[in-house]
Amino acid sequence: MIHLDAVWLAAEPVDLRLGPESALARVVAVFGAAEPHHAYLFTNRRANRLKVLVHDGFGLWLAVRRLHQGRFVWAGARADGTVSISRAQFDALVLGLPWQMLAHGVEQRGVISVL
Numbered sequence: 001m002i003h004l005d006a007v008w009l010a011a012e013p014v015d016l017r018l019g020p021e022s023a024l025a026r027v028v029a030v031f032g033a034a035e036p037h038h039a040y041l042f043t044n045r046r047a048n049r050l051k052v053l054v055h056d057g058f059g060l061w062l063a064v065r066r067l068h069q070g071r072f073v074w075a076g077a078r079a080d081g082t083v084s085i086s087r088a089q090f091d092a093l094v095l096g097l098p099w100q101m102l103a104h105g106v107e108q109r110g111v112i113s114v115l
Contacts, residue, residue: 002056005037007090009074013045020062023053034060041094047071050094067096 014026023042027034034040036057043050050072054061072093092099 002054002061003037004039004054006035007039007041010040010042013047014042016042016044016049016051016064018042018051020053020060023051023062024060027053043072043074047074052094065094065096070096072096073098073100 008027008031010026018026023040024034026042027040034053034055036055038055040053041050042053048067048071050065052061052063052065054063073096086102089099089102092102
């Protein structure tokens with residue numbers, strides 16, 4: 001398993017034809033660098049596909065998930081541009097489940113912010 005300290009969500013949908021270098025370039029443009037043990041999530045306009053770019057400390061991983069039915073429910077940011085969700089809520093989000101229905105637990109996945 002890849003250890004993650006933080007997860008970041010793209011605020012706007014992106015063209016998911018982007019490969020690892022294009023996804024990394026977007027992350028670097030916003031943050032200056034991709035941090036080790038951080039994951040960066042992107043969705044397309046229809047919200048039926050999700051790409052996750054993970055920096056594991058040695059290199060990059062790029063994973064894709066596609067829903068054949070339904071859409072990913074993207075987190076809305078607070079005024080400061082951040083969203084905090086629990087590990088269970090994050091797991092539900094990437095599975096395409098209604099993660100907002102889960103209670104906010106004590107265990108946090110880290111800050112999920114907006115790219």
